[in-house]
Amino acid sequence: MGAGTLIRPRQQGRVATRRKADQLLEAAAAIIAEKGFEATAIRDVGRRLEVSLGGMYYYFASKDDLLFQIQFRTFGALLAEQEKVVERPGNAEDRLRGLLIGHLAFFAAHPNEMKICTFELESLKEDFYDRVLTIRRKYYRLMEDAIADLTGDRDRRAKSADRTRHVTLFVFGMLNWAFMWYKSGKDGPVEAVAAEMMDLLLHGARKRRDAR
Amino acid sequence: MGAGTLIRPRQQGRVATRRKADQLLEAAAAIIAEKGFEATAIRDVGRRLEVSLGGMYYYFASKDDLLFQIQFRTFGALLAEQEKVVERPGNAEDRLRGLLIGHLAFFAAHPNEMKICTFELESLKEDFYDRVLTIRRKYYRLMEDAIADLTGDRDRRAKSADRTRHVTLFVFGMLNWAFMWYKSGKDGPVEAVAAEMMDLLLHGARKRRDAR
DNA sequence: ATGAATTTCGAACGCTCGTTCGAAATCGAC
């Protein structure tokens, strides 16, 4: 009501239009990742793909909507990929290793979008914030379950639940901090980094006698 | 030159003035931590302590200067405290444990300022950015040395240097991610969290047989 | 080719922001 026949052209509309919206979303992610959400002007996003300021409002309902689309789609895609990972056959160690690799690989493939998910979560307005948080919580549980299987604290009661929670948050810390330093040239493939992380979780950080 | 007799009243000036500047810095940190640097208006910072907008510019040269002061002083204080920690007698394990506790304790004591150091580092202009980065690098080395002593890779050459670097970055990830979840009521004292972190670094995350 | 739906544009509005500046008020030493 009030907005007339305004529709969200992201879901319906011509294929070419949806494609252009995707391009705009990608360009926006690059600029927001570099300068921050508040410091980013919709004008500048449009300019990068030669879309006028007014034209931007055909693709996005508002600046907040733009930020929401980036975070919702990005985290949704990450969750979907990782849900496939945990369904693969293997033991607890294999599952967790797969999640670590999957997270870092997604990170390396979409650095701008993931940086935004980390930095600009709290820039989302109430409604948008809640919808993104729902996905994030699902993803958290995915990781926590895999870690609980590894540590042997699968039952969610008693003291072990707090321990598992903290270990999970430690793991997320390691993973999400990667955007501060990870460069594929300098640090090798994500599989190698994930292996080091897994090694830490299995045996600690001290140098061990056995070479395997 | 050009600004006449304008001086930075933070270093010199009356004691009461320095105190007020400190209060303003603290109030600014609270607002910036909540809404982000770009979204924070100098007007609002002044309003919280009943200082007019024009008055704010007696205490700070610019909005960028305000952000710099917060980060420079905060990280400088953290570095100073931690340098005292590593000078205490004890073995490698004791030193690293002390650093973990020290970092988390400082974090718990100055959550707003530390959140800003994490989120708004890249909001600093070139000159300010470099000065803050210098401190951060010193602090990084402090942590890396302690970790290298623990893992036994003290020599800075060969393959082990990369491994130590990654472990150090993992530790910083765990530590700096804490602002996303740590609540002293829910998660216990920082010493307990640091102990769990230390346990992970020493033995990994799997449940062990020996209870100590 | 025609007409309806989709897409694009450009100008304008209202608002908020950082910064400047000169005068007024306050303070501290003598």
Add this chain to the structure above:
DNA sequence: GTCGATTTCGAACGAGCGTTCGAAATTCAT
């Protein structure tokens, strides 16, 4: 109490922002 230095204020400026809107241009099925 006087005087100079320090501190505070209020108004104003100019720039940039998100958003709106109606008209023009384009596209596509028929």
